[in-house]
Amino acid sequence: MSLLKLADVTIRYGRLTAVRSVSLSLAEGEILFITGPNGAGKSSLLRAIAGVTPPAGGRIDFADHDVTGRAPEDIARLGLSMVPEGRDVFGSLTIEENLLVGTGMHAGERGWRARAASALEEVYATFPILKDRRNAQAGLLSGGQQQMLVIGRALMTNPRLIAIDEPSLGLAPNITDQVYERLIALRRQRALTLLIVEQSSTRAMMVGGRMILMRGGQVMMDGDASAMGQSEAMQDAYFGYGEH
Amino acid sequence: MSAILQILFDALSLGSLYALGALGIALIFGVMRLVNFAHGDVIAFSIFALLWPSTDAVAVIFAGNLPWFLLVPFVLVMGAGLSVLAEITVFRRFRKASPATMMIASFALGFVIRYFLLMLFSSRPKSISLLPALSQPVEILGARIPLLQVITIAVTVAILFGLTSFLKRTRFGLEMRAAAENFTMARVLGVRANRVIMGAFALSGALAAAIGLILGSQTGTADIQMGANVMLMAFIATVIGGLGSLPGAVIAGFLLGAASVVMQVTLPIDARPFRDAFVYGAVILVLIFRPQGLLAARGTKERV
Ligand SMILES: Nc1ncnc2c1ncn2[C@@H]1O[C@H](COP(=O)(O)OP(=O)(O)O)[C@@H](O)[C@H]1O
Ligand SMILES: [Mg+2]
Numbered sequence: 012m013s014l015l016k017l018a019d020v021t022i023r024y025g026r027l028t029a030v031r032s033v034s035l036s037l038a039e040g041e042i043l044f045i046t047g048p049n050g051a052g053k054s055s056l057l058r059a060i061a062g063v064t065p066p067a068g069g070r071i072d073f074a075d076h077d078v079t080g081r082a083p084e085d086i087a088r089l090g091l092s093m094v095p096e097g098r099d100v101f102g103s104l105t106i107e108e109n110l111l112v113g114t115g116m117h118a119g120e121r122g123w124r125a126r127a128a129s130a131l132e133e134v135y136a137t138f139p140i141l142k143d144r145r146n147a148q149a150g151l152l153s154g155g156q157q158q159m160l161v162i163g164r165a166l167m168t169n170p171r172l173i174a175i176d177e178p179s180l181g182l183a184p185n186i187t188d189q190v191y192e193r194l195i196a197l198r199r200q201r202a203l204t205l206l207i208v209e210q211s212s213t214r215a216m217m218v219g220g221r222m223i224l225m226r227g228g229q230v231m232m233d234g235d236a237s238a239m240g241q242s243e244a245m246q247d248a249y250f251g252y253g254e255h
Numbered sequence: 256m257s258a259i260l261q262i263l264f265d266a267l268s269l270g271s272l273y274a275l276g277a278l279g280i281a282l283i284f285g286v287m288r289l290v291n292f293a294h295g296d297v298i299a300f301s302i303f304a305l306l307w308p309s310t311d312a313v314a315v316i317f318a319g320n321l322p323w324f325l326l327v328p329f330v331l332v333m334g335a336g337l338s339v340l341a342e343i344t345v346f347r348r349f350r351k352a353s354p355a356t357m358m359i360a361s362f363a364l365g366f367v368i369r370y371f372l373l374m375l376f377s378s379r380p381k382s383i384s385l386l387p388a389l390s391q392p393v394e395i396l397g398a399r400i401p402l403l404q405v406i407t408i409a410v411t412v413a414i415l416f417g418l419t420s421f422l423k424r425t426r427f428g429l430e431m432r433a434a435a436e437n438f439t440m441a442r443v444l445g446v447r448a449n450r451v452i453m454g455a456f457a458l459s460g461a462l463a464a465a466i467g468l469i470l471g472s473q474t475g476t477a478d479i480q481m482g483a484n485v486m487l488m489a490f491i492a493t494v495i496g497g498l499g500s501l502p503g504a505v506i507a508g509f510l511l512g513a514a515s516v517v518m519q520v521t522l523p524i525d526a527r528p529f530r531d532a533f534v535y536g537a538v539i540l541v542l543i544f545r546p547q548g549l550l551a552a553r554g555t556k557e558r559v
Contacts, residue, residue, distance in 0.1 A: 061443055087445035099440040101433050112433045115426050116445030168445055 013072075014039045014172055014204050015060065015091075020069035022055045022228075029055040031228040032069065039171070042198060042205040044215035044236060047225035048249060053208045054096050056225075057176050060206075061093035062086040074171060088116055090171035096180065096208075098161045102150025106141050109149045109160055110134060113168040127167070134163040137193055155186035162194065174206040179214065191218065212236065212245070224248050257398035262520060264395075268404040270512025271411035272466055276489025277496060277504035278418070279462035285435035285499045286455045289346060289357045293365035294463055295486025297341075299479055300368055301334035301464035302471045306383070308375035314383045314477060323386055330468050331461045337368075338460025339453055346456075347449075372479050380478035385471045407469050414465065415505060418458070422501075427454060435499065488515075495541055497548025507549060511538075 013036040022030035030052040037043050045053050058064040060071060062083035071079045074089045092113070101109050114127035135142035138159040144152070149160060158178055165173050178194070179187040195218065198205055209215065215222045215236040222236035224245065231248035232239060239245050276294065283291050305319035305326070318329050345364050349357045389403040422428035427450075434441040434451045442448055463482070470481050489504075492511050496503025514537055518530050526533070541549070 063439055063443065082448070083439070083442040084445050084447050087443060093443050095440065095443070099437055101436045101440070103436055104429075104432060108429055108432075111426075111429060112441060112446065113444035115430055116447075118426060164444065 012039065013037060014041075014074060015206070016072040017056075017060070018070045018072075020056070020059060020066045020071060022052065022059050022064060023067040028067075029228055030059070030066075033225075033228075033230055034069075035223060035230065035233065037172070037204060037206060039204055040202050042207070042218065042220035044212070044218075044220065044222040045206065045208045045225060046210065046212045046215060046222060046249075047231075049210065051225040052228040053225055054176050055228075057093060057174050057206070057208055058095070060086075060174060061091060063093075063095075084116070087113075087168060090169070092165035092168045092170035092173050094161045094165050094173065094175040094178070096176035098157050100149040100152070100157050100160055100164075102148065104149055105146050106149050106152070106160055107131070107145040109164050110141070110167050113164055116168065126169070130167050130169065134166055137166075137197065138163050154181050155183070155190065158182060158186075158190050159193070162190070162197075166197070170203070172204040172206060174208075176208045177210065178207065179209060187214075212239070212249075257396065260396055260398040261400065262516060264398075264400045264404045264408070266513040266516040267509070268407045268512075269516055270509035271407050272469060272485055272508075273488045273492050273512045274505045274508030275411060275414065275462050275466050276485045277492035277508040278415075278501060279459040279466075280489055280493045281496070281499060281501050281504035282455045282459045282462075284493065285501070286431065286438065286452050287346070287350070287357070288354050288499075289349075289361065290354075290490065290493075290498075291346075291459070292358065292361040292486070292490075293341060293368060294459070294489070295482030296365045296368035296372075297334055297337055297460055297463040298467045298470070298482030298485065299372060299477075300337050300467075301330050301460075302383075302385075302467040302477045302481065303372050303376060303479075304333040305330065305385075306376070306381065306477060310377035310379070312379055312381060314381040316383070319383060319385065326386070327468065330464045332464075334462075334464025334467065335457040335460040338456045338463065342453055342456040347452075350452075369479055376477075376479070378479060380476040382475055383471060383477050384475060385468065389472050390475075403469070403472055410465070410469075414462070418501075427451075431455065491535075491538055495538060495548055497551040500548065500550040503548055503550035 015037040017033055017035050019032045019034055020030060021028065021032055033056060047053055055064060059066045062078065062081050065080040070077060073086065073091055076089055078086050110131060117123040140156055141160060141163055152160060178190050191214065194205065197203055212222060219237055222234065222239055223230055224232040226248060232245060280291060280294055283289055305317060307315040307317045309315045321329060341364055345360055346357065349360050389406060391402050392399040393402050393405060422432055430441065430446045431451055431454060434446055466485055471477060488511055489508065492507040493504045496507035511534065514534050515530065518533050519527060522530060522533065
């Protein structure tokens with residue numbers, strides 16, 4: 012049973028078609044990398060899934076609901092948490108306030124306060140640096156700490172699927188290693204489904220799992236990350252050799 | 256000494272009005288990028304809501320004779336109610352429009368409110384006696400200060416504290432702050448756009464009504480134009496404060512009030528009629544050196 016299913020999704024900005032008839036599905040517990048060069052339409056696709064940019068055509072199903080064109084806050088309630096490119100921490104809020112924003116959608120449910128408190132402790136246990144600086148303004152954190160903060164913030168909503176756009180953006184390789192270590196551990200602990208966008212396929216090959224290669228708004232390849240690896244077909248698809 | 260005290264109270268009470276107005280404008284700008292030019296008309300509306308429709312010079316009182324502890328909430332609810340109604344019927348439809356379109360919609364709404372009042376009450380200002388006990392002077396260190404000024408300042412300080420702790424300590428306040436900084440990201444985290452925006456409109460409308468109460472008690476008249484001057488000054492204060500920054504709006508409101516009062520007493524007699532030109536000149540100077548305002552707000556751009 013797939014948790015997320017896209018059928019013929021097309022995204023346009025005015026006359027520019029950024030994503031062209033993309034179909035894919037993602038099973039519960041799976042990890043999927045979407046890779047591809049700059050401008051391939053990866054971020055657009057993620058924003059459409061989260062409800063930020065409604066698609067011009069096609070259909071998106073999440074957790075057995077048709078969420079095409081639904082508001083982001085409704086999709087979040089179904090258990091999808093998107094971490095956008097560039098992270099978007101609330102810089103004027105403290106770290107703890109950033110984390111708490113996403114717990115509000117469960118407000119009023121039975122025992123939500125206790126659950127929010129334990130979710131907070133869990134995030135602090137995963138990312139101790141956030142606990143140490145819980146009352147600091149989030150805008151003052153380093154890039155790596157901000158990335159941990161937004162992953163923690165996404166976890167606070169108690170999601171079934173986390174969709175992350177370029178977690179390695181602007182981070183030193185050893186910091187990226189740490190971020191991925193936590194992500195993989197979290198996935199194991201909570202049976203999380205992960206959708207990760209990266210420009211390069213290197214991480215996907217290191218982590219393993221499924222990988223989709225996008226270019227020019229279309230899916231060029233879909234398969235096992237390590238098998239696709241350095242294959243020539245993959246190189247061609249990424250750089251578009253043989254098409255000019 | 257007593258003259259200086261008098262100037263101080265004048266400056267603080269005028270600054271209070273501007274600060275409350277600026278806060279009402281900045282709250283909505285923060286979550287919607289809308290400069291609501293109908294704000295001044297909400298001020299007038301909440302006072303006219305106390306009267307029966309009539310074109311006489313002496314107001315025919317409807318709810319205006321209520322004891323103060325009912326009258327004040329009544330007026331606040333009128334302001335908040337009109338403001339929320341405006342959001343549901345007008346601004347919600349323009350949410351995806353450009354800021355310029357929304358601004359023009361707010362001008363149009365202002366005209367509708369003003370002409371609605373004009374139709375029911377005519378353009379003649381009406382004498383009313385709102386909270387008459389407040390016109391007594393009190394003695395403070397030898398200076399005779401109108402009680403209303405003291406109360407205006409005290410109420411403003413109380414509102415500022417109340418609003419700050421609402422924004423800092425409640426869940427709804429947290430959601431409003433997050434939404435003001437990055438609306439889309441807040442929604443991605445499940446914050447309901449409509450609730451936050453309606454909350455901002457309700458608060459803003461109640462602040463407008465508070466200004467209406469103070470102005471109505473101060474001048475003893477209900478005038479369709481009564482909100483116009485405060486609206487203009489408050490708008491300028493939000494620009495100087497850094498559009499969207501609440502502390503900036505408050506500080507700039509008080510600065511403008513102080514500048515007006517100080518110029519009123521220090522300018523040569525012949526120049527006094529042009530006081531506002533001097534105030535605006537000072538505003539231009541500030542903006543030349545700090546075009547982003549005194550405290551630039553974060554996240555005035557769209558992201559995610
Ligand atoms: N908000 C936007 N408005 C107009 N064009 C956009 C917008 N966002 C992205 N695009 C365009 O859509 C295409 C895909 O962009 P994007 O989804 O950001 O790709 P990627 O994340 O793979 O780099 C690009 O040509 C980009 O210029
Ligand atoms: Mg991108």
